Amino acid sequence: MTATGMIALAMSIGMASLAVAESEIVKIDVYPESAELLTSRDQQRFVVRAIRADDVTIDVTSEAKWSVGDDKIAKLQGTTLLPTGDGETKLAIEYSGFEAEVPVKVAQADAERPVSFKLDVMPVFMRAGCNTGSCHGAARGKDGFRLSLFGFDPKGDYDRITRELASRRINLAVPQASLLMEKSIGAVPHTGGKLFDQDSEYYATMIRWLESGAQRDPSEPPVCEKIEIYPPKAVLEGEGAKQQFIVKAFYADGTTRDVTDLAVFLTSNDNSVPMEKDGMATAANRGEAFVMARFDTHTVGSQVIVLPKDLQYEKPQVAGNYIDELVGAKLHKLRIVPSGLCSDEEYLRRTTIDITGQLPTAEEYAAFVADQSPDKRAKLVDRLLERKEFAEIWAMKWAQLLMIKSENNRVSYKSAFLYNSWLQEKIANEVPLDEMVRELLGATGGTFSNPPTNFYEVERNTLKTAENVAQVFMGIRTQCAQCHNHPFDRWTMDDYYSFAAFFAQVGRKNAEDERERIIYDRRGGDVRHLVDNRVMTPKFLGGVEPDLKGRDRREVFAEWLTAPENPFFAANTANRIWDHFFGVGIIDPVDDIRVSNPASNPELLDALATKLIEYKYDFKKLVKDICASNAYQRTTLPNDSNKSDTKNFAYAQVRRIPAEQLLDCISQATETQDKFKGLPLGARAVQIADGKTSTYFLTTFGRAERATVCACEAKTSPTLSQALHMLNGDATQGKIAKGKLVSDWLNEEKLSPEQIVEKIYVRCLSRQPTDEEKTRLMAVVDQDENKQQALEDVFWAVLNSREFLFNH
Numbered sequence: 001m002t003a004t005g006m007i008a009l010a011m012s013i014g015m016a017s018l019a020v021a022e023s024e025i026v027k028i029d030v031y032p033e034s035a036e037l038l039t040s041r042d043q044q045r046f047v048v049r050a051i052r053a054d055d056v057t058i059d060v061t062s063e064a065k066w067s068v069g070d071d072k073i074a075k076l077q078g079t080t081l082l083p084t085g086d087g088e089t090k091l092a093i094e095y096s097g098f099e100a101e102v103p104v105k106v107a108q109a110d111a112e113r114p115v116s117f118k119l120d121v122m123p124v125f126m127r128a129g130c131n132t133g134s135c136h137g138a139a140r141g142k143d144g145f146r147l148s149l150f151g152f153d154p155k156g157d158y159d160r161i162t163r164e165l166a167s168r169r170i171n172l173a174v175p176q177a178s179l180l181m182e183k184s185i186g187a188v189p190h191t192g193g194k195l196f197d198q199d200s201e202y203y204a205t206m207i208r209w210l211e212s213g214a215q216r217d218p219s220e221p222p223v224c225e226k227i228e229i230y231p232p233k234a235v236l237e238g239e240g241a242k243q244q245f246i247v248k249a250f251y252a253d254g255t256t257r258d259v260t261d262l263a264v265f266l267t268s269n270d271n272s273v274p275m276e277k278d279g280m281a282t283a284a285n286r287g288e289a290f291v292m293a294r295f296d297t298h299t300v301g302s303q304v305i306v307l308p309k310d311l312q313y314e315k316p317q318v319a320g321n322y323i324d325e326l327v328g329a330k331l332h333k334l335r336i337v338p339s340g341l342c343s344d345e346e347y348l349r350r351t352t353i354d355i356t357g358q359l360p361t362a363e364e365y366a367a368f369v370a371d372q373s374p375d376k377r378a379k380l381v382d383r384l385l386e387r388k389e390f391a392e393i394w395a396m397k398w399a400q401l402l403m404i405k406s407e408n409n410r411v412s413y414k415s416a417f418l419y420n421s422w423l424q425e426k427i428a429n430e431v432p433l434d435e436m437v438r439e440l441l442g443a444t445g446g447t448f449s450n451p452p453t454n455f456y457e458v459e460r461n462t463l464k465t466a467e468n469v470a471q472v473f474m475g476i477r478t479q480c481a482q483c484h485n486h487p488f489d490r491w492t493m494d495d496y497y498s499f500a501a502f503f504a505q506v507g508r509k510n511a512e513d514e515r516e517r518i519i520y521d522r523r524g525g526d527v528r529h530l531v532d533n534r535v536m537t538p539k540f541l542g543g544v545e546p547d548l549k550g551r552d553r554r555e556v557f558a559e560w561l562t563a564p565e566n567p568f569f570a571a572n573t574a575n576r577i578w579d580h581f582f583g584v585g586i587i588d589p590v591d592d593i594r595v596s597n598p599a600s601n602p603e604l605l606d607a608l609a610t611k612l613i614e615y616k617y618d619f620k621k622l623v624k625d626i627c628a629s630n631a632y633q634r635t636t637l638p639n640d641s642n643k644s645d646t647k648n649f650a651y652a653q654v655r656r657i658p659a660e661q662l663l664d665c666i667s668q669a670t671e672t673q674d675k676f677k678g679l680p681l682g683a684r685a686v687q688i689a690d691g692k693t694s695t696y697f698l699t700t701f702g703r704a705e706r707a708t709v710c711a712c713e714a715k716t717s718p719t720l721s722q723a724l725h726m727l728n729g730d731a732t733q734g735k736i737a738k739g740k741l742v743s744d745w746l747n748e749e750k751l752s753p754e755q756i757v758e759k760i761y762v763r764c765l766s767r768q769p770t771d772e773e774k775t776r777l778m779a780v781v782d783q784d785e786n787k788q789q790a791l792e793d794v795f796w797a798v799l800n801s802r803e804f805l806f807n808h
Contacts, residue, residue, distance in 0.1 A: 025050045028060070028098040031230030032248050035091065036256050037074065037083040037106045039113035044081045044258045045246045046102070048093055049231050055333060056237045056307070059244055064095040073106050083109040115209045117158055119221050122151050123262040123295065124202045128184065128195040131157075133487070135192055143191055145169070151296075152485035152493055153531055162214055175210035201261060222253040224296040227263070232302055235333060236273075236283035238309035245279040245302065247293045263293040268596070273304045288334065290598045297485050297492050299595040311335050313641075320630040322611075326604040327631045327649050337641045339651035341633045344369060346808065347377055349766035350652075351627055353807045354581055355381070356389035357661035357686050359668055360766050362759065381627045385620050389686075391428035396660060396686045397580070398423050400704040400714055401472045403458050405691025412515040413690055415447045415454050417678060420689035422451035432617035433573060434562035437473060441558040446516050453519040456506050462527060466500035468709045470541065473561060475572035475593035478541070483530065488596035491541070493530065498539035501527040502557040521552040542567070564613045568593070574608035575599075576711070577619055581626050583655035584647055591711050600647045636808045655807045656716040659701035660685035666731055666799060669764050670739035697731050718805075732799045733792075742791045753781045756791050764798045 028050050035044040050058045061079050068074050070089040074081050081091060083106045091102040115121070130147060131137035137149040145164070147157050161180070162170060171178040179188070185203060186194030196202040209215075227249045234243045247263040250256050260279055267275040272287035281291050283306040292301040313335040318328035331338055342350070348368045352360045360368070368380060384390065404420050406413045426436045443452040459465050463482065470476045480486045481496035507522035526535045538553055539545045546556050561569050572593065579585035586605045587593050599605045608622065615621040626632050631649045642650035657665060663685045667674055673682040677693045685698060691706030701722055702715030726732055736742070745751045745759065757777055761769045769777065777794055784790035798804055 023056075024053050025058075025096050025098070026053050027051050028064075028093070028095050028100055029231065030093050030100045030102055031246070032228070033102060035074075035081055035102060035104045037081065037104070037109070038255055039108050039111045040083060041113045042083055042257070044248075045260055046079050046081070046091075046093075047230050047244055047246055048079075048095060048100075049234070049243075050095060050098075055235050057231070057234045057243070059242055060095050061244060064093050067092045068104075073109075074104050085109050115205065115212055116217050116221050117209065117215070118154050118217055120205050121209050122154055122157065123259070124205055125157075126151055126294070127262050127264060128202065129264075130192070130195070149484035150294075150487055156531070158216055170210060170214055172210060172214060175207050178210060181206060181210070222251040222255065224249050224298065225252050226250050227259065227293065227295050227298045227300055229291075229293045229300045229302050234281070234302065234304045235307065236281075236304060237307045239283055239285075241283040241306075243281045243304065245281060245291060245293065247279070247295060247300075249295060259295050263295040266292040266294065266596070268292070268598075272306045290596070292596055298490050299488060301595055301598055303598070305333055307335055313337075321625060321628055322607055323604065323625060323629040323631055326601060326607055327629075329603070330601045330648055331642075331650055334645070334648060335641070336645055336648065336650050337639060338630075338649075339634045339637055339639055339642065341630060342635045342652065344377075345767040346635070347633060348380065350807055351377075351381060352384060352766075353657060353661065353665070355384040355393070355623070355627075356387050357393045357664055357684075358389060359665050359764070362762050365762050365766050377633070378624075378628055381624055385623065388428060389684075390620075391424055392684070392686050393661070394427050395420065395424040396688075397576075398427075399689070399691070400706055401709050401711070402455060403468075403691065403706040403709060404454070404689065405458075405706045407458070410460075411447075411454060411457050413678065414515060415451070415457070416691070417689045418448060418451040419454040430618060430620065433619060434569070434617040437569075438555075438558040438562055441469070441473075441561070442552060442555040444520050444552075446511050446518050448511075448513065448516045450519075453517075456508070456519050457517055460508070462503050462506070462525075463500050465503045465506070466496075469503070470499065471591050472709050473572065474541065474568035475575065475587070475591050476541065476568065477592055477594070486594075489594040494536070495539070495541060497527050497529050497536040498545075499541045501536045501538040502553045505553055521554070562617075570609035570612045570617075571605055573617075573619070574612050574622065575605060577622055578608060578626065579711075581623070581632055582649060583653040588647065589711060591709070601649075652808070656718060656805060657807055658714060658716055659698045659703040660688070662701055662805065663695075663697055663731070665804075666735060669799065669804075670735040670795075671741055672735045672739045697725065697729070700725050726800050726805070732796050736792050736795050736799075742788055742795060746788055746791070753787055753791060754778060757781070757794055760791075760795050760798055764795075764804050765801075 028048060031047045031049070032044070037044060046061065047059065048061045048064045050060045052058070066076055066079065068076055068089060068091055070087070072085045073083070073087040073089040074091070075084050081104065086106055086109050089104050091104055093100045093102070125131045125147060129135055131149060131151050133149055136142050136145050136147040138146070140146065146160060151157065165179070169179050175181065181203070182188045183190035184195045184206070185198050227247055230246050230248070231243070236243060245265065246258065246260040248256055249259045263279070265275045265277060265279050267273050267281070267289050269287060269289035272285050273281050273289035273291060274284060275281050275291055279293070281304055286306055286308050288303065288305045290301045291304055292299055315332055316337055318324055328338070348360050348365065352358060368376065373379070399420050404416050405411070406416045440452040440455055443450055443455065445453055447454050447457055456465065459468055467479050470478045478491055478496050478499065481491040481493055485492045504525040504527045505522045507520045509518045509520070511518050528534060529536055537545055538548060540557070540560050543560065546560065548556055560566060575585045575587050576590050579588070579590045586601055587597060587599045611625065612619065612622050634652045636652045636654050638651045646653070663674065674685065675681050676683055676685065676688050678689065679687060691704070694703055702717070704713035706713065742756060745756045751759070754774065757774060758768055761767060781787065781790040781794065
């Protein structure tokens with residue numbers, strides 16, 4: 001054999017060994033990690049998952065060997081554990097040389113568990129889909145029968161089931177003849193069709209309840225405090241690979257229950273991971289999904305990644321900061337190779353627009369390109385963050401979220417201007433965000449003398465105020481829970497009205513100036529529950545009931561919101577900052593944080609939130625971390641492995657420049673000035689204080705109307721109207737003529753047409769034209785006797801190019 005052949009053979013052997021090592025199982029996990037069985041009807045399913053060296057997971061539940069330490073305490077029926085006697089034992093599992101043990105506790109093994117309307121019957125309606133919005137959970141019900149949407153009103157549901165259509169809907173003498181039961185098994189016509197079989201556990205539960213007299217629960221049953229879905233994550237390889245998911249509920253009295261049969265399973269991506277009703281997930285096309293389980297008022301989820309079989313992939317070396325380590329870890333799970341880094345010219349333009357909303361000047365371009373120092377990108381970011389434009393950009397973004405605008409008979413132009421100026425001052429003076437938010441939410445006094453009080457004038461409705469606070473500062477949309485429990489998150493109506501109670505005592509009165517209002521704490525006022533008219537005690541969203549004695553409720557809430565242990569504020573803020581620099585949030589949309597809209601990279605979001613707290617909410621430091629990361633510095637050019645991915649930051653997204661910054665960039669490039677209401681000639685569009693002030697250009701290009709706190713109001717999607725306005729409107733040709741730059745370059749600076757083309761490219765695109773571009777453009781210019789007109793046409797063409805209109 002030749003030397004070349006021997007080397008090739010050695011390499012092939014090495015690759016084969018690597019393949020074996022990658023597919024080797026390194027551990028097994030058993031879920032849940034413990035079992036507590038109570039009464040003879042209790043049971044617990046289990047899932048066993050093997051993990052390979054390459055992180056691929058395999059459901060080996062049916063292949064593992066199972067044994068119970070003491071069969072007098074518990075027994076196995078397949079992979080389901082059943083009680084046989086009181087005591088403690090262990091469940092042993094073995095697979096491929098790996099062993100695991102699960103502690104088991106059994107109590108009241110001989111006792112019959114009485115059927116509960118709330119714990120047993122209501123979940124059957126949920127699982128069968130009876131109380132969804134498309135069925136009997138609709139506002140007016142369906143076919144004369146109404147249930148509360150997703151069971152938010154168990155007491156009302158009980159009355160409607162047992163008191164309406166007496167002796168027909170339920171038949172206590174002959175439970176099987178109940179209309180409720182006959183329709184559910186398809187024995188009589190039912191619009192919803194057959195829901196379950198007569199030999200199913202659901203049918204048996206309903207019959208047991210009817211046979212026991214269809215009683216209310218004699219006392220309030222224990223509340224389900226949380227549920228968990230197992231396994232917590234899965235990486236499936238090859239189409240058809242399966243993973244069974246199970247759900248366990250945890251109750252306030254310390255008991256647990258396997259509710260896999262009662263939970264509703266969902267998937268965020270049917271194309272990659274379709275989900276069956278029993279919790280079985282099947283791998284389909286390459287991608288990722290979030291599979292969810294809903295039970296009671298809780299929704300939980302698990303990330304599932306699907307990889308093709310025998311995918312050729314070599315893990316790239318991760319370089320950069322903590323952001324890159326976490327982004328790289330997620331890309332590795334997906335077997336995605338990130339794109340390379342962008343050029344210096346691209347980085348200069350990208351960061352300058354993102355941080356200041358302006359273009360780099362020709363002088364800044366020349367200096368940056370000539371700089372050979374290895375840390376020149378970091379130094380650029382430092383310089384940009386010190387400019388006043390950075391504060392103006394973020395003041396504008398906060399003004400959009402806070403809906404700062406003048407309103408007839410409510411918010412005067414002076415109030416709006418002072419409110420906006422207060423924001424700019426806080427950000428320019430580097431006041432920590434948590435301090436700024438505490439001052440805003442707890443503000444009292446005059447809307448002139450203390451501008452943040454305008455927050456309570458922009459929106460006066462207590463419920464809307466609470467909704468806005470949750471959406472802006474926590475990223476949570478609570479609106480659904482006003483009329484029913486949230487269908488896709490854990491928030492209940494009780495949560496909604498208890499949270500709104502923090503803002504029920506905001507007082508308003510007239511000041512001496514008729515344009516000004518005084519905001520104060522009335523120390524009186526309540527919020528009542530929509531269903532039963534209860535007075536709701538203030539309670540933190542997802543938290544506890546605070547001590548409010550002698551204090552302004554808003555101040556107590558603001559302290560909780562901005563506390564380091566708060567799970568919402570830092571994560572929401574970090575996510576919004578990330579979205580500004582990447583064009584897509586780690587949770588997207590940024591103000592729709594819920595279980596069913598999970599983070600694409602939860603570990604990254606947690607790290608950014610932790611850093612923001614560590615930096616004491618000096619978000620400039622977080623901006624430095626982001627801009628220093630390779631994730632931010634990547635090129636916009638995808639490769640074969642990442643071209644279909646849009647949310648894991650494998651390459652930079654091309655983003656249209658927002659309306660205000662785009663107008664400012666056009667004005668900067670053409671050296672023209674704009675005039676806006678209340679501002680001097682030459683002011684930038686990002687400095688506009690009043691949301692009611694706009695222009696045709698700003699409206700056309702998606703400036704936020706500030707009618708809601710939704711981040712979606714500021715639009716950057718290209719439209720035909722935008723294209724027509726750029727082609728025919730004053731935004732380009734009119735400003736080019738008004739700025740007279742081409743004329744000055746030709747007549748005063750005596751530049752050649754070729755030099756002028758280069759100046760246009762550097763001024764607008766922060767790069768030199770390529771040889772091909774220069775050749776084509778000069779051929780057009782040389783043919784035209786009117787050089788000024790020809791060069792102004794070049795200027796116009798560059799301003800209309802996608803490269804100018806987009807940040808890349």
